[in-house]
Amino acid sequence: MVISYDQEHNPSPVVPLDDDGREKRTGTFWTASAHIITAVIGSGVLSLAWAIAQLGWVAGTVILVTFAVITYYTSTLLADCYRSPNSDTGTRNYTYMGVVRAYLGGTQVQLCGLAQYVNLVGVTIGYTITASISLVAIGRANCYHDKGHSAKCSASPYQYMGAFGIVQIILSQIPSFHKLSFLSLIAALMSFSYASIGIGLAIASVASGKIGKTELTGTVIGVDVSASDKVWRSFQAIGDIAFSYAFTTILIEIQDTLRSSPPENKVMKKASLAGVSTTTVFYILCGCIGYATFGNSAPGDFLTDFGFYEPYWLVDFANACIALHLIGAYQVYAQPFFRFVENICKKKWPESNFINHEYSSKIPLLGKCRVNFFRLVWRTVYVILTTVVAMIFPFFNSILGLLGALSFCPLTVYFPVAMHIAQKKVKVFSPRWLALNLLVFVCLIVSSLAAVGSVVGLIQKVKTYQPFKKVD
Template identity: 55%
Template sequence: MAPDTDYGKSLNNNNNNGFPHHQVLNVSSTVQPQPAPSKWFDDDGRPKRTGTVWTASAHIITAVIGSGVLSLAWATAQLGWIAGPSVMFLFSFVTYYTSTLLASCYRSGDPLTGKRNYTYMDAVKSNLGGSMVKLCGSVQYMNLFGVAIGYTIASSISMMAVKRSNCFHASKGKDPCHMNANPYMIAFGIVEIIFSQIPDFDQLWWLSIVAAVMSFTYSTIGLGLGVAQVVQNGKILGSLTGITIGPSVTQTQKIWKSFQALGDIAFAYSYSIILIEIQDTIKSPPAEAKTMSKASLVSVSVTTLFYMLCGSFGYAAFGDKSPGNLLTGFGFYNPYWLLDIANVAIVVHLVGAYQVYCQPLFAFVEKQAVQRFPDSYIITNDIRIPLGGRRHYNLNMFRMVWRTIFVVLTTLIAMLLPFFNGIVGLLGALGFWPLTVYFPVEMYIAQKKIPKWSTRWICLQILSAACLIITVAAATGSIAGVLHDLKTAKPFHTTY
């Protein structure tokens, strides 16, 4: 929220074509006025960016250590002690490496003074252009839409888990405590409607920090319960090759589930989709790419450590019976109060993560609306609401209505397809190769003018091709899992 000063209003009017400031922050990607940097404004005429390594890391951790961590014990169970941790390490390395390639594409030309690319699509347009922009936009925004659905499902499962753990405790395990997920999804949707009215990505920093703390809270609880269960068992469960083929699991099912596990792990590392938007909150100097690379290293290192521990101890505790969601699949029943804390932390985290992922999509739609209807009062004008002191909130009617419709739509689809593992795996598969690997690699090659068939070009193409194969396998396994779940699902009536 901008300070309400005549100086600020004057600069906004002069540099932003008469649009309210927050709208320009969302929509301006091609026209970049270049006034001299000042105490309050950057080289592109926008308010001084204040992001650091730590705020960027908070955004990344909020996006990365999400509901995906809860499926890692199940994923490790499908792959076994050798392949499970190896695949997690491989994904972490690829994610970090391609993130550094993508970060270098934030500015075109000089790393400190070149034209800024405010969004992922802007970076693709500057470096690749043509049909690649439409392809990137389709994949990115469909993936963001899917993540919103996945987070709605995950949050409802955690809310139900709180009630179920107390139900199990009260009945001493005699009551199955089945319940419908719909009321919990609706409750989550109502909360997201409220938070979705936060105008811009850079105003989410406080929500990201809260969400990041919640991430560590429930990940640590899951890890601690896994360690305690291993101690209680007196041995480490699991095998080198993963889940055992037998009466309950056929050879074909094991293959499909192993592929789905790849998608689950890919989803757990997915944040490249919003990396450019996070980078656009970072102050300079030093160059934003340098700061973002450090933030990526910190974040990926921390999350990989947590993932290895949570996935490994979850598998060690339950072996082949590792639940799809470590804290809600009821591998654990006690202490029920600790499970309640963990699941409340998951819900709080997902409230923030939903916004971190959806803000780029919100900004894209609002940009298109302003470009197509520049004279529309509803789209381009704000109602100023005083918040006390010198601060105010700009209420935009179009933003309020369209974001509300978006949240309602994702909630309805989540109620139709309430499959945690299948949806998580599918989202991870569909977003990993194109957004985390292919576009960063191709943009880096174009920006650095790497010669075709040079050693570096060949190595980058091999990396991209290998990740494509993994993505196809993961998508195939996840689709098989969703189709299997659909056989028993009843729209709007599925119970847990």
């Protein structure tokens, strides 16, 4: 084990270091699994009943399982690329861009960075909006309980966005992804909680005889939707399912938190299997039981769209869990972008104390903390900007759907496949090479169709957009 010493050559160890000279990694299978579940099981799990309603029992279930398998498979390919050129003993690559640089190089590095970091920034804005919607739903649930389900219970989400932003300013001072394990464990627990509540309420509704009208092919043209709406919504539903599994944008950053023994790629593969398997179980339960409950008129979200009104206190608790989960998930997606910008600045201004120097300070209740003024200022500004964008564009989740469509194929499928081919030297036009490229082509079609569906949905949102409108 490598040990660093302070500048005065004090013989006592200061910080244990890893084989690459960085602070020793302490991540395990459990912390990696928590990061994955935090990233994957978002509040979107509660909208899968809507997705199944657009596609029907057969297509919806098959697509859910298919994308689970695809995501797990490509995540294993990417996990093997963390070290290069050998997956077990090669040189570490700390970021997704670093892995692409090691195996592919050229303009693909810039394309990877653009797709990854635009997606990460978009997710943090979307989470700000979603968290505020959940908090608004708590107040509305109480209002409906007191005044009746037909009462007009409107509320403004903007103060909640501001409060969410303040919390993120504080949490953003966590120095790096390596320090997020506790936050991710809490967030993962919250995701289990609200998903379980949604499933439980749906099961209770079915058990009481409240069953919606369902079809093998989902919504019926001429009855539930028009022909054009059926097409666009089906595209959007396929995209929602595909993107609901995507965590490869931060897989390398998660893997970089793992201790070196046992080998990081083996632990990451097990964590990916655990994360994707757990996610799939919840997705199938939420999607299928939710569809059975609401039928073809399934709401966009069980809880915030009030598929259930009672017991109102349980709906309140579930929405609070969503908000708490998104607090942690915001950091899981923001930390890689923070690190990216800070590394660029450190390389450009290596002599700047403002950027590079860290001060040790004792903070009441928190103990000894490291403070960097550049980190303090830059991350605070970032959170403020994402919060302001969320306030100005409350339909940003539709934009996020488009960003997800554009980034899904390259980040989840193309780059892992291309790097695997380069790493294993797969022969051109061999059966394996053809199969891998067929997978990329199919996912490219899915991304394209989902992008079209997202654009149509975005246009509809913009047409009805009213700035600073209360949520009804």
